[in-house]
Amino acid sequence: MTLNAEILNHLEPAKEDNAHTLPACLYTDASYLELEYQAIFEANWQLAAHKDQLQNSGDQVICEVGRVPLVIVRNQEGQLKAFHNVCRHRAGPVATENGNNKVLRCKYHGWTYTLNGDLRSAPEMNSTPNFDVCQHHLPQALVEEWEGFIFVSVKDNPPPLAEVLKGIATSIQPIDLKKMTFSHRDEYVIDCNWKVYMDNYLEGYHLPHVHPGLSKLLDYRSYDTILDQWYSYQFSPLDRQGEDNPNNFYGEGKAHYYCIFPNLMLNILPGRLQTNIILPVGHDKTKVVFDYYYCDLDSEQTKKLIAQDREFSDEVQDEDIMICEKVQIGLNSGSYEAGRLCMKRETGVLHFQNLIRKVLRDNFSV
Ligand code: FES
Ligand SMILES: [Fe+2]
Numbered sequence: 237m238t239l240n241a242e243i244l245n246h247l248e249p250a251k252e253d254n255a256h257t258l259p260a261c262l263y264t265d266a267s268y269l270e271l272e273y274q275a276i277f278e279a280n281w282q283l284a285a286h287k288d289q290l291q292n293s294g295d296q297v298i299c300e301v302g303r304v305p306l307v308i309v310r311n312q313e314g315q316l317k318a319f320h321n322v323c324r325h326r327a328g329p330v331a332t333e334n335g336n337n338k339v340l341r342c343k344y345h346g347w348t349y350t351l352n353g354d355l356r357s358a359p360e361m362n363s364t365p366n367f368d369v370c371q372h373h374l375p376q377a378l379v380e381e382w383e384g385f386i387f388v389s390v391k392d393n394p395p396p397l398a399e400v401l402k403g404i405a406t407s408i409q410p411i412d413l414k415k416m417t418f419s420h421r422d423e424y425v426i427d428c429n430w431k432v433y434m435d436n437y438l439e440g441y442h443l444p445h446v447h448p449g450l451s452k453l454l455d456y457r458s459y460d461t462i463l464d465q466w467y468s469y470q471f472s473p474l475d476r477q478g479e480d481n482p483n484n485f486y487g488e489g490k491a492h493y494y495c496i497f498p499n500l501m502l503n504i505l506p507g508r509l510q511t512n513i514i515l516p517v518g519h520d521k522t523k524v525v526f527d528y529y530y531c532d533l534d535s536e537q538t539k540k541l542i543a544q545d546r547e548f549s550d551e552v553q554d555e556d557i558m559i560c561e562k563v564q565i566g567l568n569s570g571s572y573e574a575g576r577l578c579m580k581r582e583t584g585v586l587h588f589q590n591l592i593r594k595v596l597r598d599n600f601s602v
Contacts, residue, residue, distance in 0.1 A: 237270075237271065237600060239596065239597075243261070244597065246258070246259040246574070246593075247597045248593070248597075249593055250577075250586060252583075252586070255576065255577040255586045256576055256577060257574045258431070258593070259573055259574050260573055262431065262592075263428075263432060263519075264429070264520070264567055264568050266520075271596060271600055272516070272596075273303050274302065275596060275599040276498045276595055277301055277302035277498065277516075278301060278302035278303070278389075279389070279393075279394060279595075280389065280394050280395070281380070281388070281394050281400060282299075282388055282389065282500075283385055283386075283387055283500050284299040284301070284308060285297040285299070285308055286384060286385060286386065287384045287385070290308060290310045290316060290386060291310070293311065293312050293314065294309070294337055294351065295309065295310045296308065296331055296334060296336065298321055298329075298332070300515075301377070301388060301390050304320060304322075304377075305329065306318050306320060306377050306388055307319055307330060307340065308379060308388060309351050311351035317351065317376065317379065318379040318388045319340070319349075319353045319374035319375065319377065320374055320375045322375075323342040323344060323347055323374075324355065324373075324374065325342065325344070325358070326344060326345070328343055328344030328345070329342065330343075330347075330349060339356065340353075340374070346358075346359045347359070347372075353374035353376060354370075355370075356369065357369065377389060382397055382401055383405055384413060384414045395466065399466070400467070401467075401496065402464070404467070408504050411506070411507075413529075416508075416529035416530060417530065417531075418527060418528075418529050419530050419533060419542055420542075420546070421525060421526065421527050422525075422526045422549075422553075423526070424524045424526075424553060425521065425524075426521070426522045426523075426557050426560055426561060427521060428520065428521075428560040428561055428563065429520055429567070430499065430514050430515070430522040431589075432522075432560045432563050432567070433514050433522055433524060433556075433560050434495070434498075434499065434514060434588055435589070436559065436560050436563070437493075437512075437556075438582070438584035438585045438588050439461075439584055439585050440456065440470060441578055441581035442559065443456055443459070446556065446558075446559050447555050447556075450552050453486075453491075454473075454474070455474075458473055459471075459472040460472070461581075461584045463583060463584070466591075467494050467495055467496040467497060468494075468495050468584035468587050469494050470584060471492050471493065472490070473490055473491075474486055474488065474489055474491055474505070474506075485541060485544045485545075485548075486505045486508070487506045492504040492505075497591050498591070499514040499515065500512070500513060507530060507541065508528070508531075508541065509530075510526055510527070510528050510529075510549065511525075511529070512524060512525070520568075524553075528542070528545070528546070530542060
């Protein structure tokens with residue numbers, strides 16, 4: 237598929253002196269989602285698991301990347317592998333849940349693959365002419381670990397993972413993500429295009445208007461954004477500690493908000509990490525997955541923090557959901573084509589949208 241000239245015109249890189257948003261049709265027209273699956277979700281690293289889920293041989297985690305179901309396993313040699321979760325017989329699933337298994341056995345007719353993705357046995361296929369188990373293998377995806385987090389890529393030439401995430405582990409010191417343990421997951425389904433949610437995350441401009449509680453926690457005047465090649469980094473000192481600010485139960489330090497292209501957020505506060513993964517489930521519906529990790533999971537102090545953190549995050553998320561769904565209604569209305577961006581507060585939005593422009597141009601212009 238190629239994009240028409242009018243859209244390509246909108247996909248020229250936007251410069252700061254004329255910074256404007258993506259056209260509304262990219263948020264409202266279902267046909268672009270297929271292009272985004274191919275050029276964005278399947279062509280870049282996706283956070284899919286944590287190392288604690290894949291410690292032992294036979295451990296497996298299933299996930300979907302763009303249109304492609306995957307299964308990640310630790311094989312008998314102790315290596316991480318990722319395979320298309322699509323059987324070579326008639327496309328059934330070789331894994332349907334997370335767990336531990338010595339082999340990958342298809343749930344449809346029982347073809348069985350080793351943890352290296354090679355077909356080992358296929359029931360009753362002996363008498364089938366010209367059939368050789370040795371000729372059938374599950375296609376592989378790339379898999380890599382960073383600070384305990386497991387990333388996968390369906391296509392085999394994404395930008396190097398170390399380059400995508402460069403500088404993050406050092407800039408958050410003394411916080412060490414490797415010392416954090418998974419606590420719980422919250423999921424939200426939102427009636428908006430996935431990029432509406434991304435755009436909203438990428439600026440603090442809306443803080444005073446949408447998030448009264450969060451505004452008390454963060455210092456809006458010191459809130460700033462730094463851009464890297466593949467991510468934008470928003471940060472703020474945690475404002476007004478102690479009794480005069482009941483919103484700050486996180487303690488002293490900084491709030492670090494990383495938004496990594498295309499759809500991952502790392503929200504890091506003292507002693508706590510929240511990952512957000514933003515997944516389109518349709519052109520106008522988005523699933524947002526929040527995973528929470530903490531240091532010292534069993535301490536009384538952490539238990540108290542978890543309860544407060546969850547309630548507060550839920551409140552902020554409800555506020556974001558409300559505004560994102562209203563924005564989608566505005567985009568759908570036919571009243572709006574594109575708008576100007578604020579270069580004091582919305583450089584992260586411009587950066588993200590220019591990456592979207594580039595990827596679509598590179599993949600779908602003639
Ligand atoms: S589809 Fe997998 S065994 Fe038939
Ligand atoms: Fe927000």
